[in-house]
Amino acid sequence: MVKVAISGILGRMGKTIAKLAYEDSNIEIVAGIESPDCAHTHDTVGEILNVDLDAPIVSDLSKVIDITDVVIEFSNSTEAALSHLRLLAADKNKKGMVIGTTGFNDEELKEIKELSKDIPVVLAPNMSIGVNLLFKLVEEAAKALKDKGYDIEVIEMHHRFKKDAPSGTAVKLVDILKKETGIENVVYGRNGEYPNGRPSDEIAVFALRGGDVVGDHTVIFAGLGERIELTHKAGSRDIFARGAIEAAKWIKDKPAGLYDMMDVLNLK
Numbered sequence: 001m002v003k004v005a006i007s008g009i010l011g012r013m014g015k016t017i018a019k020l021a022y023e024d025s026n027i028e029i030v031a032g033i034e035s036p037d038c039a040h041t042h043d044t045v046g047e048i049l050n051v052d053l054d055a056p057i058v059s060d061l062s063k064v065i066d067i068t069d070v071v072i073e074f075s076n077s078t079e080a081a082l083s084h085l086r087l088l089a090a091d092k093n094k095k096g097m098v099i100g101t102t103g104f105n106d107e108e109l110k111e112i113k114e115l116s117k118d119i120p121v122v123l124a125p126n127m128s129i130g131v132n133l134l135f136k137l138v139e140e141a142a143k144a145l146k147d148k149g150y151d152i153e154v155i156e157m158h159h160r161f162k163k164d165a166p167s168g169t170a171v172k173l174v175d176i177l178k179k180e181t182g183i184e185n186v187v188y189g190r191n192g193e194y195p196n197g198r199p200s201d202e203i204a205v206f207a208l209r210g211g212d213v214v215g216d217h218t219v220i221f222a223g224l225g226e227r228i229e230l231t232h233k234a235g236s237r238d239i240f241a242r243g244a245i246e247a248a249k250w251i252k253d254k255p256a257g258l259y260d261m262m263d264v265l266n267l268k
């Protein structure tokens with residue numbers, strides 16, 4: 001049995017994870033964590049799910065750290081996620097953390113790497129099986145098409161409420177593409193004059209926002225006379241939530257270190 005505290009419990013992902021975790025006989029939800037600034041609409045996770053579950057909703061992780069094995073972090077705040085990680089890393093019991101929050105800057109990522117020397121951390125901008133397979137397929141395609149005259153464009157679309165752009169998944173796709181192709185120049189959108197047309201040594205990223213789109217990602221490799229498009233479309237947040245729950249089970253009792261969903265899903 002893995003005892004989890006879910007951070008961002010009142011959010012879209014927090015509620016989805018709580019619903020699926022409650023149905024999982026190997027998981028016990030011991031607490032929900034919300035922002036100290038949020039309107040305190042629920043006292044327990046049971047009230048959110050409309051079930052008999054007395055797990056308290058708190059705004060201070062230190063109040064529930066002793067009863068928690070793993071924190072599942074899906075707040076929309078990178079500062080909140082980092083402050084939770086700092087607390088866990090400093091705790092003598094070395095609990096694990098699964099981080100789904102996106103939008104970390106380079107300095108924050110450096111700190112996550114440093115703190116994960118003390119506790120096991122799964123950090124993944126996308127916890128679905130499909131997207132993690134997409135990462136592999138994109139790596140293969142980029143390897144095969146490197147220096148063969150294919151322009152690379154990345155397009156993502158998400159719901160109108162999303163706070164960060166481009167998505168964490170698109171950032172990871174770009175990291176893979178940069179590594180495999182050696183291209184360093186990344187542009188975000190286009191506007192203006194291009195007298196010499198599209199430079200071959202760039203990767204372009206387009207972040208679309210609108211409506212209730214759960215999350216779409218496409219990588220285009222466009223050559224002269226043909227085009228390959230690798231696309232993943234999420235139809236439900238359950239795919240991310242299931243991944244987060246699997247990661248929480250996987251990370252319990254793992255040695256300290258920084259892991260990703262490729263480790264959890266054995267896709268490496």
Ligand SMILES: NC(=O)C1=CN([C@@H]2O[C@H](COP(=O)(O)OP(=O)(O)OC[C@H]3O[C@@H](n4cnc5c(N)ncnc54)[C@H](OP(=O)(O)O)[C@@H]3O)[C@@H](O)[C@H]2O)C=CC1
Binds near residue numbers: 014039080099
């Ligand atoms: N890795 C993955 O597979 C996926 C990652 N994500 C990422 O997860 C994050 C959350 O997404 P989503 O659920 O749609 O966002 P929501 O905005 O719906 O939910 C986030 C919740 O976090 C809360 N929050 C803010 N500050 C704190 C804090 N200090 N402690 C605890 N909770 C806090 C927010 O409260 P308030 O509203 O009051 O600010 C809100 O209730 C985003 O970064 C998103 O990109 C999303 C889907 C899949």
Ligand SMILES: O=C(O)C1=N[C@H](C(=O)O)C[C@H](O)C1
Binds near residue numbers: 126163166169215
């Ligand atoms: O905010 C979201 O909704 C999502 N965020 C993640 C990201 O930024 O990549 C994953 C998913 O696409 C949904």
